[in-house]
Amino acid sequence: MQNYKDLYGSQQWQEINKCFACGQNNPIGLRLSIKHKDDICYTTFTPKPEHSGWLNVMHGGLLSTIMDEVMAHWLWSRGTPAMTVEMTVRYLKPVPIGEPIVVTARQQVDRGRIANMEAEVTLADGTQVARATAKFIKTERGLQIASGRSATDTQEEAQE
Numbered sequence: 001m002q003n004y005k006d007l008y009g010s011q012q013w014q015e016i017n018k019c020f021a022c023g024q025n026n027p028i029g030l031r032l033s034i035k036h037k038d039d040i041c042y043t044t045f046t047p048k049p050e051h052s053g054w055l056n057v058m059h060g061g062l063l064s065t066i067m068d069e070v071m072a073h074w075l076w077s078r079g080t081p082a083m084t085v086e087m088t089v090r091y092l093k094p095v096p097i098g099e100p101i102v103v104t105a106r107q108q109v110d111r112g113r114i115a116n117m118e119a120e121v122t123l124a125d126g127t128q129v130a131r132a133t134a135k136f137i138k139t140e141r142g143l144q145i146a147s148g149r150s151a152t153d154t155q156e157e158a159q160e
Contacts, residue, residue: 034073041074042104047097058095067119067132070105082136093129100124
């Protein structure tokens with residue numbers, strides 16, 4: 001059985017990943033495509049009317065979801081499974097429906113079991129519209145393969 005380091009980003013991962021934010025096979029999800037370059041992860045997203053909060057403005061909860069996802073991918077893509085334990089979001093300007101955004105994330109500091117991350121959202125013209133900081137706890141559980149089971153759990157059972 002593959003471990004999370006081998007599974008993350010593989011074809012099998014694309015088939016089983018039902019994540020609301022990045023799962024390509026989630027019919028109601030955002031289907032984000034997260035990219036990696038040097039010390040950042042990033043994605044682009046164009047909010048549609050169904051992503052509205054206020055009329056013609058993207059819902060802030062969805063905006064924070066995307067920032068959380070990109071920060072998590074920064075860690076996962078480097079072989080560190082982690083989960084958000086705390087996140088602070090600062091909304092600076094409304095995000096208009098139909099206008100593309102770029103969400104970038106990077107690590108601020110690695111504190112052993114806790115990773116401090118940061119993200120920002122900009123419009124196509126470079127205007128910053130939101131930013132976030134978050135603490136992620138590194139987990140030993142790895143990727144969830146099935147409900148209540150992880151790749152790590154499956155490997156441990158096979159060795160018993």
